[in-house]
Amino acid sequence: MNVLLIKPEPYEEPEIREYLQALDCDVYIARGQTDVCRVLSERVIDSIFINLINLEDFSLIRYINENYPKANVVVISEAGVGKAIDNVRRCAFEAIRRPFHLNQFDEVVKTVSKLNKKNG
Numbered sequence: 001m002n003v004l005l006i007k008p009e010p011y012e013e014p015e016i017r018e019y020l021q022a023l024d025c026d027v028y029i030a031r032g033q034t035d036v037c038r039v040l041s042e043r044v045i046d047s048i049f050i051n052l053i054n055l056e057d058f059s060l061i062r063y064i065n066e067n068y069p070k071a072n073v074v075v076i077s078e079a080g081v082g083k084a085i086d087n088v089r090r091c092a093f094e095a096i097r098r099p100f101h102l103n104q105f106d107e108v109v110k111t112v113s114k115l116n117k118k119n120g
Contacts, residue, residue, distance in 0.1 A: 001025045002043055006050040019102045023109050045071045047112045052077040072112045
């Protein structure tokens, strides 16, 4: 499974990358919109984890959903942005709130795998 991490926090990136790789995922990192577009044009991405930092990230989520509808979007956010997360859930696959446990990534990857197999 190909996974794209968008704007991961520097202190979280190594741990998340290692964990996902242990789940047999190929992990790609994008630090900004240019990186996102490059990775999405070069690879078939199954799951996208985006660190929700500001309002511009909502337009990036919308862009991904409109142009890459088969990619499942997972939003990572602070616990204090619950209302924003509820709005994102209308177009995103799932959300992970900080503080998170790495096993939440495992649950999402398993769910996405099942959906991908089901949708062919």
